[in-house]
Amino acid sequence: MTAAIATVPASRRAPGSPRVSFLVSTLQVARRALLRYFRTPQLVVVGSVQGALFLLIFRYVFGGAVSVHGTSYVNFLVPGFAMTGVLFTGQGAATGVAEDLSEGFVDRLRSLPAPRACFLSGRAVADTIWNSYGLFLAVAVGFAVGFRPKGSVPADIAALGLCVLYGFAFEWLFIALGLVAGNAQAAQGMALLIFPLTFVSSAYVPVASMPGWLQAFAMHQPVTYMVDAVRALALGAGEASYTGHSASYFVGWSVVWALGTVAVLGPISAARYNRA
Amino acid sequence: MANAIEARGLVKRFGRKVALDNLDLVAEAGQVVALLGPNGAGKTTFVRAVATLLRLDAGELRVEGHDARRDPAGVRRAIALAGQFAAVEPAMTGQENLEMVARLFGRGRRDAACAASSVLEQLGLSEVAGKLARTYSGGMRRKLDLGASLVGSPQLLLLDEPTTGLDPRSRTELWDAIRALVRGGTDILLTTQYMDEADQLASQVVILDEGRLIAAGTPANLKSQAGERVIEVHARFQEDLPLVAAALERLDHGAVRIDEPARRVSVPVGAGGQWLSAALQAAEASGAHVDDISLRQPSLDEVFLALTGGK
Numbered sequence: 001m002t003a004a005i006a007t008v009p010a011s012r013r014a015p016g017s018p019r020v021s022f023l024v025s026t027l028q029v030a031r032r033a034l035l036r037y038f039r040t041p042q043l044v045v046v047g048s049v050q051g052a053l054f055l056l057i058f059r060y061v062f063g064g065a066v067s068v069h070g071t072s073y074v075n076f077l078v079p080g081f082a083m084t085g086v087l088f089t090g091q092g093a094a095t096g097v098a099e100d101l102s103e104g105f106v107d108r109l110r111s112l113p114a115p116r117a118c119f120l121s122g123r124a125v126a127d128t129i130w131n132s133y134g135l136f137l138a139v140a141v142g143f144a145v146g147f148r149p150k151g152s153v154p155a156d157i158a159a160l161g162l163c164v165l166y167g168f169a170f171e172w173l174f175i176a177l178g179l180v181a182g183n184a185q186a187a188q189g190m191a192l193l194i195f196p197l198t199f200v201s202s203a204y205v206p207v208a209s210m211p212g213w214l215q216a217f218a219m220h221q222p223v224t225y226m227v228d229a230v231r232a233l234a235l236g237a238g239e240a241s242y243t244g245h246s247a248s249y250f251v252g253w254s255v256v257w258a259l260g261t262v263a264v265l266g267p268i269s270a271a272r273y274n275r276a
Numbered sequence: 277m278a279n280a281i282e283a284r285g286l287v288k289r290f291g292r293k294v295a296l297d298n299l300d301l302v303a304e305a306g307q308v309v310a311l312l313g314p315n316g317a318g319k320t321t322f323v324r325a326v327a328t329l330l331r332l333d334a335g336e337l338r339v340e341g342h343d344a345r346r347d348p349a350g351v352r353r354a355i356a357l358a359g360q361f362a363a364v365e366p367a368m369t370g371q372e373n374l375e376m377v378a379r380l381f382g383r384g385r386r387d388a389a390c391a392a393s394s395v396l397e398q399l400g401l402s403e404v405a406g407k408l409a410r411t412y413s414g415g416m417r418r419k420l421d422l423g424a425s426l427v428g429s430p431q432l433l434l435l436d437e438p439t440t441g442l443d444p445r446s447r448t449e450l451w452d453a454i455r456a457l458v459r460g461g462t463d464i465l466l467t468t469q470y471m472d473e474a475d476q477l478a479s480q481v482v483i484l485d486e487g488r489l490i491a492a493g494t495p496a497n498l499k500s501q502a503g504e505r506v507i508e509v510h511a512r513f514q515e516d517l518p519l520v521a522a523a524l525e526r527l528d529h530g531a532v533r534i535d536e537p538a539r540r541v542s543v544p545v546g547a548g549g550q551w552l553s554a555a556l557q558a559a560e561a562s563g564a565h566v567d568d569i570s571l572r573q574p575s576l577d578e579v580f581l582a583l584t585g586g587k
Contacts, residue, residue, distance in 0.1 A: 020382040028379050032365050039367040039408070104363035108424070111327040111357040111434075113349060114380040 022121070025114035029122025030129070033096060037130050047089065051134065052141045055081055058204055059145050066205050071235060075150070078142035079159065079231040080203030082135055084223065086167030087198055089134030090174055091191040093127040097178025098187035106273075120273055124171050131167035135160065150236040155247075159233035162254065166226045169258035172265035179272045203227045222257035229254040278341045280305045280432050280463040281326060286335035288321055288487075295321040297487035299335070303465055303480065308458055310478035311467040312580065318487040319467040320360070323436045326465065327357045340431050340463075353382075356425035357434045364420045366410035370401055373409055373420060374427050381428035388427070395423045399453055415446025422453060433457065435466040439473060451476055471576035481576070485584045499573045501583075506574050507555045508542040509566055516564035517541060523558040527551065544574065544582075 037043055058077055068076040100106050100119070109119050139147075139160070149156050174191065181187035200214060201207075201223040207215055218224055232247035281303040288296040296318050303309040311319045324330045326339055328348040337343070342350035364373050374392035383391060396405045399419045404412065409420060418438065425433055435454070439447040454477055458464060468474055474481050475495050483491040483498070491498055509520050517534055520541045524532050529551070530544035545551040552571045559566050574582070 020380060025380055028376050032368065032376055035372075036365065036367040104359045105365070107324075107327075107329055107359055108357060108363045108377070109380065110329055111352060111355065112377070112380045112428070113352040113382060118380075 020112075020114040022115045022118060025118035026121040026125060028114075029109070029118050030125040033123060033126035034129060036096070037092070037126070043092070047092075047134070048137050051085060051088065051138055055138065055141050055145065062204075066209070068206055072146075074142075074146045075148065075235060076206075076231070077204065078139070078145075078147035079234045080201075080227045082138045082142065082160075083163055083166060083227045083230045084198040084201070084203045085134050085138040086131045086163055087170055087194045087223070089131050090127060090167055090170050091194055092130065093123060093171055093174035094178040094181065094187040094191045095184045096127075097123060097175050098181045098184045101179070102183050116274065117270065120175060120269055123175055124168065127171045127174070128164065128168045131171075132164055135163050135167070149234045151234050152236070155233040155236070158251075159230045162226070162230055162233070162251065165258050166254070169261040172262050172269055176265045176269045176272065179269055197221060197223050201227055202231075222254065222261070225250055225254040225257055278305060279303060279338075280309075280340060281465065282336075282338040283322075283325075284336045286322070286325065286337060287333045288318075288325065288330065289333055295487055296325070296332075296335075299484075299487060299489055301482060301489055301492075303463070303482075305340075305463050306461065307479040308454070308464040308466065308477050309480045309482060310474035311465065311482050311484060312469070312471065312474050312576070313467075313484035314469070314584075316486075317484040319484055320436055321487075322484070323357070323434050323465065323467055326351075326432075327355060327434055328352060329357075354431045355434060356428050356430035356432075358421050358425040358436070358438060360437045360440060364409045364412075364417055364424060367408060369406050369408055370396055370412070370420050370423075371405040374423055377424045378427040383427075391427045391429075392423075395426045398426075398456070399423050400449075413446075415442055415449065418442060418446065418450060419453065422450065426457070430462065432463045432465065435464065437467055437469065439468070439470070447473075471580065475576055483580060483583060491579075491583050495576060496573075498576065498579050501579070505545055505551075505571055506542050506578060507545050507551060508540055508570050508572065509555065509559050510568035511539045511541065512565035512567045514539060516562075519562040519564040520559050520566070523562040523564070524555060526558055527555060542578075544578070545571075 058081065059074055063073040063077065066073055106119060110116060151159070177190045178187045181190050200218050201221060202218065203223065207218045207224065210218055229247065229250035232250050279302050281301065283299060283301040286296045286299040287294070299318065299322065301322070311322065313319050321330070325332055325337060325344065328344055328351050332345070337345070339351045340354040342354060344351050365376070368376070371392050374395055375388045378388035378391045379385070393405070396402050399422065401416065401419060401423065404416065409417060412420065422438065438454070439450050442450065451473070454464065466477065479494060481493065481495055481498055482489060491501060493501065507524070509524065511517055511520050514536070517536065517539065521532050521534055524541055524543040527543060527545065529546065532541060532543045534541050543555070549571070552569070556566070556569050559569065
């Protein structure tokens with residue numbers, strides 16, 4: 001029922017523009033997300049200052065009231081602080097993904113001939129780099145307040161590598177939360193679930209000091225395995241002996257948790273993204 | 277020549293709500309097609325279907341010759357979308373924004389930089405190319421968003437309410453940019469709630485209501501489809517409006533509309549000059565001060581009201 005109208009010949013683009021590679025599109029999406037982080041002074045300054053403040057408060061205010069066996073509190077604290085830092089830094093991804101959805105970036109991306117998966121892979125790359133930056137700051141401040149690793153250099157590097165891996169794993173949790181939430185406020189609210197994960201763990205105080213019913217959760221949740229793995233590597237066998245297990249026990253279980261998280265939440269995020 | 281868009285029997289439901297209700301629509305190549313309709317008419321749903329952003333429940337959709345269901349990648353290579361929200365990255369410069377989209381469209385690095393510069397030039401944004409988009413005004417952002425949809429040289433450009441929320445000057449500037457594109461041979465589908473926008477830009481207007489096509493044609497064609505002319509009386513005093521309305525009521529031809537802020541009263545009439553003199557006599561006899569009286573074609577606004585049953 002369309003009225004016939006004289007048509008003007010349109011100049012046609014040569015058919016079949018080149019396929020866009022997965023790598024190029026991933027890097028483009030990652031670059032954008034990173035520029036958004038690093039060019040937003042509030043995120044860079046407030047995020048860094050907040051992290052440093054937390055460390056100072058735990059080290060100097062609460063630290064005196066916490067007794068740990070076999071090592072100093074600062075040596076106990078900094079590995080836990082560095083590991084849980086990837087959750088605090090990483091939660092920005094939930095808000096970021098929700099904003100990408102609500103601001104129309106995802107729509108634009110999905111209407112382009114780039115591979116669809118590049119949004120998720122780009123986000124994961126960018127947020128892992130952003131996490132590593134946060135990790136670097138946490139360790140630097142840790143050294144400044146008296147942390148001295150006792151493990152071998154390869155073990156210390158492995159500890160840092162594990163933190164990056166955990167950060168990557170939790171990214172998928174935050175990406176999934178951002179996709180489900182759909183707007184920044186809701187995403188921020190959902191990301192609050194990192195508080196029980198980080199505080200009810202062995203990160204800041206020994207699990208043994210908690211009431212029994214809380215210990216049951218604290219001992220068996222992934223963050224505790226991850227913190228204990230990092231701590232065992234950074235402090236060496238001598239200082240980490242309080243844990244009662246070898247480093248490889250914690251490393252093994254924490255890696256299983258990390259890979260399991262990616263294996264479950266990666267496909268869930270992909271399915272959710274394809275539907276969105 | 278192939279049509280830009282061919283839609284047959286499109287159905288899309290969101291839960292119980294039917295967004296597209298067996299919609300048939302053909303947009304010919306080489307022109308601007310405007311989709312008009314109130315909120316919830318299905319305009320945005322249709323655009324999202326054409327952009328392969330949603331799965332249809334039923335129907336066939338071909339975009340620039342590509343089947344949207346079987347060859348969505350082909351559709352995506354032919355189209356570009358500029359949405360209601362200016363999807364530009366505020367933390368990147370204008371140049372960086374366009375280069376990113378060009379790379380995602382498959383252009384090489386140097387090619388992308390050239391395309392970005394030339395589009396910025398075309399839109400008059402060269403001077404701010406190196407500034408972060410967060411420093412741009414609303415109008416500039418919308419232009420940059422339009423630019424982002426141009427760096428891939430699309431055959432079909434989808435503009436979803438491109439000027440909503442813009443000040444009049446930015447609107448006019450964006451209109452000029454869109455007109456320039458048409459001259460360059462790009463097919464354009466634009467949605468709008470503004471009748472004057474469709475009137476200004478489109479050579480074909482499609483009116484949607486509740487997910488169905490209720491009328492299509494050129495703007496002039498649609499106005500004559502409503503079949504009538506309109507007499508409009510401009511009163512000098514607010515308190516005269518009821519008098520004028522009562523007088524025009526006595527012409528006994530159609531529903532009288534009063535536009536209070538503009539102090540105008542209008543009534544649809546049949547073709548022919550005799551209505552004008554009758555209306556003038558009636559208005560003067562009512563004792564109202566008449567500043568102006570005119571016989572004109574109905575606006576698209578009035579056509580729309582007539583076609584949708586005055587809702």
